[in-house]
Amino acid sequence: MKRESESFRSYANEFLGPSSPSQVLPNAHAMINQNCIALRRHQTDEQGTTIPSPSFEDLAFVGEREPISSSSAIRTTSPYVIRTTHGVLPAAKSIVSDMHIPVGFVICPFGASSDIVNVSEVVRCFHCAGYMNPYVNFKEQGRSWECPMCLRINEFTHSYLGNQTEKPFHGKLEMSHCSYEVAAPAEYIIRPPQKRTYVFVVENTADSCDANVPKHVIGAIQSLMREPERQDVAFALVTYGRFVQVYDLKLGISQQLSGLVDEIIPITIDEDSASIGIDLPSPISHYFHAFHETNQNCTRSLEHVALLRSSESSASFGAALLVALRLLENTGGKAVMFCNTSTLSSDRFLRDAGGNSADDPEGTFISHVTNFCSKKNIGIDLVLHLKSNVAQPKNFYQLALNSGGEMSNFTAENASMDIPKIVRLLMGSTCALECVLRVRVSDGVSVSDAFGSSFAVNPDLHVISSCQRHAAYAFLLKYDVEALKSPYCVIQVALLYTTCHRERRILVHTLQLPVSGQIDRIYNSLDGIALSNIWARMAARGALITLAKPMLRALDSFGSLVNHFNQKCTSGSLAHREKLIVPASLKNIPALLCAVCNSEAFVNGPDTSQLSALQAVNLVRLLSLDLSSYVAMIYPMVFDISGSILPLASESLERQDDRLAIISFGNMLYVVEPQTSSSERAAAVDRILEKLVNSRLFMPLCNLQKTVLSASSPITELIPQKYWFLEHSKNTINYYSLVDYLSSRIDKLRCKTPKTER
Numbered sequence: 001m002k003r004e005s006e007s008f009r010s011y012a013n014e015f016l017g018p019s020s021p022s023q024v025l026p027n028a029h030a031m032i033n034q035n036c037i038a039l040r041r042h043q044t045d046e047q048g049t050t051i052p053s054p055s056f057e058d059l060a061f062v063g064e065r066e067p068i069s070s071s072s073a074i075r076t077t078s079p080y081v082i083r084t085t086h087g088v089l090p091a092a093k094s095i096v097s098d099m100h101i102p103v104g105f106v107i108c109p110f111g112a113s114s115d116i117v118n119v120s121e122v123v124r125c126f127h128c129a130g131y132m133n134p135y136v137n138f139k140e141q142g143r144s145w146e147c148p149m150c151l152r153i154n155e156f157t158h159s160y161l162g163n164q165t166e167k168p169f170h171g172k173l174e175m176s177h178c179s180y181e182v183a184a185p186a187e188y189i190i191r192p193p194q195k196r197t198y199v200f201v202v203e204n205t206a207d208s209c210d211a212n213v214p215k216h217v218i219g220a221i222q223s224l225m226r227e228p229e230r231q232d233v234a235f236a237l238v239t240y241g242r243f244v245q246v247y248d249l250k251l252g253i254s255q256q257l258s259g260l261v262d263e264i265i266p267i268t269i270d271e272d273s274a275s276i277g278i279d280l281p282s283p284i285s286h287y288f289h290a291f292h293e294t295n296q297n298c299t300r301s302l303e304h305v306a307l308l309r310s311s312e313s314s315a316s317f318g319a320a321l322l323v324a325l326r327l328l329e330n331t332g333g334k335a336v337m338f339c340n341t342s343t344l345s346s347d348r349f350l351r352d353a354g355g356n357s358a359d360d361p362e363g364t365f366i367s368h369v370t371n372f373c374s375k376k377n378i379g380i381d382l383v384l385h386l387k388s389n390v391a392q393p394k395n396f397y398q399l400a401l402n403s404g405g406e407m408s409n410f411t412a413e414n415a416s417m418d419i420p421k422i423v424r425l426l427m428g429s430t431c432a433l434e435c436v437l438r439v440r441v442s443d444g445v446s447v448s449d450a451f452g453s454s455f456a457v458n459p460d461l462h463v464i465s466s467c468q469r470h471a472a473y474a475f476l477l478k479y480d481v482e483a484l485k486s487p488y489c490v491i492q493v494a495l496l497y498t499t500c501h502r503e504r505r506i507l508v509h510t511l512q513l514p515v516s517g518q519i520d521r522i523y524n525s526l527d528g529i530a531l532s533n534i535w536a537r538m539a540a541r542g543a544l545i546t547l548a549k550p551m552l553r554a555l556d557s558f559g560s561l562v563n564h565f566n567q568k569c570t571s572g573s574l575a576h577r578e579k580l581i582v583p584a585s586l587k588n589i590p591a592l593l594c595a596v597c598n599s600e601a602f603v604n605g606p607d608t609s610q611l612s613a614l615q616a617v618n619l620v621r622l623l624s625l626d627l628s629s630y631v632a633m634i635y636p637m638v639f640d641i642s643g644s645i646l647p648l649a650s651e652s653l654e655r656q657d658d659r660l661a662i663i664s665f666g667n668m669l670y671v672v673e674p675q676t677s678s679s680e681r682a683a684a685v686d687r688i689l690e691k692l693v694n695s696r697l698f699m700p701l702c703n704l705q706k707t708v709l710s711a712s713s714p715i716t717e718l719i720p721q722k723y724w725f726l727e728h729s730k731n732t733i734n735y736y737s738l739v740d741y742l743s744s745r746i747d748k749l750r751c752k753t754p755k756t757e758r
Ligand SMILES: [Zn+2]
Pocket: 125, 126, 127, 128, 129, 130, 147, 148, 149, 150, 151, 152
């Protein structure tokens, strides 16, 4: 904890400057006009107004945006599915570069299943393969249509038009609904959908067995086996301590693979036939068991694994991973690695992979493994048992990051609660299994980069190996032309996925954005939560690879935006020049940026070539959460019993701690219970919980805890100090030091390009 706060202080001092108050500007908080707002530089001012804090509606609701479609007959995509940084796209490339912020969108494709209609036929553009959507233009009295993405003309087929001269396109929901689904015709199914295949790899060293990790993993698998909608799953088991054990589930026997620890296993990555040179005693099919089969031998093996106790303290993670890859070599699938962070550093393969060893100076183990995975369609999920928060070399986490795998963590104390939740999450949603996601955008704009846990074939084409309801992907857009000609830009995301009934379906989400050259209109349309999420994802990926000060680019980017806005959109009078004026649409950005900077994910360790497991898990999580879960993860919220968010000021919260109801931050949710029970209060808590659930402000792995606030455990101790960033706290990057940094950044920019006085 001490090291954490010290590193924050140095981060804050180095990049944000000391947070000493300078002179107070009267009315600095006042609205300049309805479309912009001045940032507060000080905690208190002459009016004694409360400190800035987003309201519940700001954080939970998409807010009023410019109507995306002029026609009310069109059912647009749900804001829980797609949110864009810009509600109105800049018409010219030069406006995009002047504004200094990314243009992009965040999509949670399975985020709103109730809003999706079923259609009966797949109609696609002959030229760009885009799907039929409400924004096509009809030509030749409805005999042909212009694709809004490539602007080329397609003929309707006679069979599609049918005999509908009186009510053309009646019942064609794909022409009125922006989110629809359709069963994939036979030509989309090159091979029948495969069974989903998992290899669970569980460490069984003394530490892991003390925490009952094997027992909880087996328990979680057994409970999922009983669910009828998971019939298509096949799994294998590998355990490892110093040696690696595989289980012939057909015969119910375990087999120890010897020699793995001390001998080098060749991984031959051949362009044509990639394979791993490990000889297994039984045929591969014997190691797999399908969920719907009954087999006494398998049950016996599972019981055997659950009871395993080993006295070893060293573990061969790398060798066990290679065995899992060998098992998945022919089918593809997921290797789910349950490993203890304290044993990883002694693993021979990983030690060599760090690049410190003479055997493997290039760190080729990790890159060989991830190359192999991409060829064989294998994802590696890391489930890290946080025994000690030892840092690992950054490239260790590339195992999950580069193979489209997930990362999660648990501690020995919470193993019984967390492992079943994690296994369930990793097995993916039951509504959709693996899928291929493709983004198409109107001509002139294209996808330049993507963030999320998927395997990227191209920036606009991704393979997702286990779909999750909360998983969201972010895409950055770039302009390929100097100016967009069309007044609208269409973004379409299409997913070809397999259901748990092994049916192939196509899910299409289409969004149309107006294009404008009016700068104030563009500024008014910005979405602070989508923008801060994309900044956080860019920083998270930077932190996972190289960057030492990952959020700095976002802060500078925002500074440049504020500078541009102040030059273009405010009157330029002297009174305004001393204030930091931001578009009203971005009024919560400083608080959100503070929250991201102070979030667990960006805690700086002393060595930037290494990352602690906890931090790595948080960074990977930031890369893949939907917007609601992202807000819940970064933004601490304190609710009073009336259900409104209280500002994060310790003094005022302490004053009214008898009114506090729920405290939510990161993956913790505290329900504050009164000293004496009160049914009225319990009802209020239920109402707020419901509100949180409805607006999805819950983390998927949230822990609920009931607590009684008393003088001995005041609220300021419940919430770690770094979350108090809305007051002048010494150890964090706080709101005011961030605003000071912005202002110094803007001063620098103004010096570079001196403006003549009016
Ligand atoms: Zn087209």
